[in-house]
Amino acid sequence: MSRAVDGVAARVRLLVLGGGGFLGYHVAAEALRAGHEVTVASRSGEAPLEGVEALAVDRYGDLSALHGRTFDAALDTFSDPDAVRSATEELRGAVGALGYVSGMSVYHPDGPAVPGEDAPVRRPGEASAGDPLQERSLAKLAAEDAVTPTFDGPVTVLRVGIMVGPRDPSDRFTWWPVRLARALAGEAPRTVLAPGDPARAVQYSDARDIAAFAVRALAEGRAGVFDTVGPGRAQPLSAVLDACLEAAGGAPGDVAWAWAGEESLRAELADVEEEQRPLWFPEDQIPQDAIDSSAALAAGLRFRPAVDTARDVLAWHRERGAPALAAGFDPAEETRLVRRCAGGAPPKG
Template sequence: MRLLVLGGGGFLGYHVAALAHRAGHTVTVASRSGRAPLEGVEALTVDRHGDLSPLDGRTFDAALDTFSDPDAVRAAARRLRDTVGALGYVSGMSVYHPRGPAVPDERAPVRRPGEARDGDPLQERSLDKLAAEAAVAEEFAGPVSVLRVGIMVGPRDPSDRFTWWPVRLARALTGEAPRTVLAPGDPTRAVQYSDARDIAAFAVDVLARGQAGVFDTVGPGRAQPLATVLEGCLEGVGGRPGDVEWAWAGEDALRAGLTDVEEEERPLWFPEDQIPQDAIDSSAALAAGLRFRPAAETARDVLAWHRERGSPDLAAGFTSTREAELVRRCVSGAAPTG
């Protein structure tokens, strides 16, 4: 397959390009920087808000677009309609109506202008994603696949919200940080997230088949308790059950104690007030071949990537002092944290 990735230097786009290249496909990325994300991948310099002419005269079997600007997405779909066989677009689970079913599937109601509550941080970006979904369906002549993603984690995740856990746990195992680890909310609460590499593999597979449709791609495809995910992270960094003491804090107490920390700067899965659904039904994508790796594998690879990038600072999380303060304030009967 000759695959065009619009983007390709960041997070999901990078993993799509890398996986497709390793699978033997011919990969071209188009981005403003014009830099190839890895050896053996062609790069084109393309301005999504301006000059798309580097795409002229080029044909591809498939293309993937991850952009959120609906006008830019429409322009690209129109440009590629006669030169690309199949088109994929990456949308998000936030498009579902906040007053819809607790576990929506692809048929659930979506957001509409003017219906969000005041201060809903997802409304504007979700409407943009829905407009972009409509644009690719209207402008592109061939099969269109829409992947609605949720919280994506894994190597190269710029948010560091999942990365916090393997890094924090590794520091506990080496004695660099306390072995009492603040843990958020109810340990039995089910959580959903996806390793971006699993979504990338599904995207490449769907595009290679030219399969059309809308797919929820939120993992791990089953009700996985938060405690199980965190123990998986511990296993992934070389720990065993009992190597750390989880200090489980109530979500209400954490919410009150984190008013000065934006949700995007908190580790997963502290109170996720932006997410109104209990879970997302990804059974259609699972039936079409989507698979999710275990948390331990993601944690292991994320820790290795973090060490390779040589950056001790994380974009999300707390200092040891702040974490200890939260344990004292939010955990009843907490053990000493020193």
């Protein structure tokens, strides 16, 4: 297994189980940028980037493409615990270090308001029937439990939160710079609906920053569980939205923020799934106030400024042909919500 020399990670052969989507793609891209050799294993068997080797695997059956192969490190992002266990057994003895991507939702909803890695986690049979996170969280915990005792080398578990950035399939963060760019271009109203309290501190992570931390941790063989939820500092929602405005080419005063109350928005959006709402509209799936990522920050996790993320997301959206967003509101619906929830008024503060 390669180790860091004088604080610099040596060149490693990295396997990414899944690399054509969101985080896996950015892990592959970051590993290439850092000078590592990258192989991705996916159902399609297609290379997401030039210079990446691709293997075709079926996580539910055919892992034969991995037979006889050795790597310095591997990263798994899958959620099915049985499939994760099978891959871990296949990689045992053939990979030096293993990373697994879990999530912050594994923490018990009745635990501390700001959990760290040692906080209580969810347990079967304890959540209400209406808790949408219970099933997927238990699957992630089962996968964590499958990886650690099965693998024979250092294991790095990354508990991620809301991830944003280029290639984000949800478009929940993408909505903001795109919506603001449309307003500045005269394609949408300049009164922009904004959710809740402008001073509310929010957390989110650029997936590329998580990828950089994952690659470095695996290259160094750093074992442990790490909360990797950004941005690593208190950041009010108003500052994030102002950064999105700057990324779109605007300045303070170029749009009128119509801040709407959380409860009125919740009532009006009752029939809209949270995954279809822009980020920071009522998010009842998240029971914690924040996540403590101090251990990962001490280990080298860093987050880029919000304006850089927003600028890159806007550029990516334009490069992909600017399709309809997967989350957000059409102009008529947004205008209705402004009138009903914000009184049609421009911003406070």
